[in-house]
Amino acid sequence: MFDQAPPPAMTRRRFTQLSGLATGSLLIPGIAHGTGDSEIALEIAPYTLEASPKHHIRTLAYNGQVPGPLLRMREGREQSVVIRNSSPSPEVVHWHGLTLPSEIDGAMEEGTPMIAPGATVRYGMKPDPAGFRWYHTHTFAGKNLTKAQYSGLHGFLLIEGSESPGAYDREVFLALHDWGGRLMGGDDGSMNPIYDFATINGKMLGFGEPVRVKHGERVLVHVLNSSPTEVHWVSFSGHSFEVIALDGNSLPQSRSVSMLRLAPAERVSAIVAMNHPGVWILGEVRKHVQAIGMGIVFEYANSSGKPVWNQPDDLVWDYQQFAGKAAEPKDAATAKRINLVFDAKFQGHGNQELWRINGQSYPQKNSPILQAGQRYRLVMKNDSMDDHPIHLHRHTFEVRRVDGSAELHGLHKDVVLVRAASTAEVEFVANNPGKTLFHCHQQDHMDRGFMMVFDYA
Structure with a gap:
């Protein structure tokens, strides 16, 4: 474990920002050490990307490479992960597509502690489900288009399961x-x-x-x-x-x-x-x-x-070409509808518009409360002229309707593109209690309020 150097003098605002961070070599509360065959180590640090001899960009990267290292884990097997933040700003790692507890999923909106500059955290996870996932930063960029997802902080994550994806070399x-x-x-x-x-x-x-x-x-x-x-x-x-x-x-x-x-x-x-x-x-x-x-x-x-x-x-x-003719899920008839309307509020020329869900920007006062075990259908009506890639953390959903299609079956995803002036519908079972972030995966839209946190009763 690494120790953190004494912090410099802080303003009240800076102290407030850091009060929720994981600091020094402390473990995130309530999170066990991993017991896997090997420990995965990630370091977040400044890096100069040479995209070509004429294109260099100062950015952040995992382990000194862009993309970050390919991580392979076994489905359901305890895996120990150590993350050191050697960057000058608080950071966090989101494990995109996994059904992890909110405390380690990697979004501060769900309660995952940010990692302070110079700090190291270690925790254990049981990765699930199997498949091609990825890991990336989940921070705020605003008008600084070198931070957050604009940076090099992204990498491949493959969760290996018992089933083979097919014959390949x-x-x-x-x-x-x-x-x-x-x-x-x-x-x-x-x-x-x-x-x-x-x-x-x-x-x-x-x-x-x-x-x-x-x-x-x-x-x-x-x-x-x-x-x-x-x-x-x-x-x-x-x-x-x-x-x-x-x-x-x-x-x-x-x-x-x-x-x-x-x-x-x-x-x-x-x-x-x-x-x-x-x-x-x-x-x-x-x-x-x-x-x-x-x-x-x-x-x-x-x-x-x-x-x-x-x-x-x-x-x-076309998403529809990959859907099947599977039977209707047994609990489909009991699915509760959650209606979500997307639009933007213009804030004047020269200003970025504010993105809204059901008339409110994050943090909303009208966020859904989920009942564990209940099936839900999210009916997403896009009243804007932008397409929106919508991501639901900590769950996998089934795409049921897109672009005026008939009912679809068997198409499971964690991101769906809701096209401009259209409606898309997905269903999921609330089977992973804890705060769950729902948002547009465009960094600029997320920064301008296009987020909502679902919670469990």
């Missing part, structure tokens, strides 16, 4: 990210981030090592959109994706598609048959986004030459 993990954000005013007076460059696994297209493959291999590709705000469409020239999981959850039916769409925080797992030798680009479909770096080269053994990109004609994606 090896895995490749890819993280999409946008950098160099700055606020620009829209025609409606709103302020939105735009970016100078984009990367896959911390490198711009044409820099860094290619992914080297062999003819005949089946590669399981795990794609994460860790962007703070942007939806991305991805295609792999010369190849197709056999999608087998969304957000780490297996699908009722896999589908072969030519393109993936990932909203912020979404993950797609797909098997790619390497049956077209050559040198190819996997990248963002929109030309202006690929032009600022979002792409990566796949190179077959014994192949050379300039990487090939085939431009698709349309943006194509």
Whole structure:
């Protein structure tokens, strides 16, 4: 364990900020030491990312790399985790997609203590459910577009279970990210981030090592959109994706598609048959986004030459194609509706709009109270002109309706994109008591009030 140096003199405001932090080498109250085969150690520290020889950015990273190290854990097996904060600001790690207690889930809105600068915390977790998850910071950025999810604090997390995801030869993990954000005013007076460059696994297209493959291999590709705000469409020239999981959850039916769409925080797992030798680009479909770096080269053994990109004609994606014809859940008829309306309140030209759920911004006075064991249907009506990737912490939900669809079955996720001027409906069972954060996963929207905390009775 690390000790914390004596703090400098603090203002009353700074003291209030730090009073809820985990400090020194103390353990988070009520959290046991891990007893796994090995201890996972993460250090949050300043880092200079070299996306290309001409693109450097001072940021924060886990263990001196972007993305952070791939963490593998066993489903349900106790795992000890140590986190040291060597950054100058309070931090926290959110374990996205896991059903952990509120005290360690990684959101201060749920009661997870922030980690003070110079402090170390250790705790034990039993990761669940199995699948492709991820870990990332969960702090406030405001107008500082180098902090929180704008930084390099994101990494892959794979929870290994008893079931095999299918026949494949090896895995490749890819993280999409946008950098160099700055606020620009829209025609409606709103302020939105735009970016100078984009990367896959911390490198711009044409820099860094290619992914080297062999003819005949089946590669399981795990794609994460860790962007703070942007939806991305991805295609792999010369190849197709056999999608087998969304957000780490297996699908009722896999589908072969030519393109993936990932909203912020979404993950797609797909098997790619390497049956077209050559040198190819996997990248963002929109030309202006690929032009600022979002792409990566796949190179077959014994192949050379300039990487090939085939431009698709349309943006194509549909959640509905992955849903099944499963029977209605036994308790579906008893599901209680929670109606949630999303909109924005304009605060004047040059100011960022305020995002609201049911007419209120975080912290609301009208947050839902859940009954343990009860099934709920969240009916999310988006009255705004923005798409919103909605995330529910500590639970997995079933997507039931999107974009005017019929009832869907078997499509389990933890993020769903609720498109502008549309309604989406999801169902979940309240089976993990404790404070549970519900929010838009766009960093700027979350910072401007697009959050709500569900609590259990």
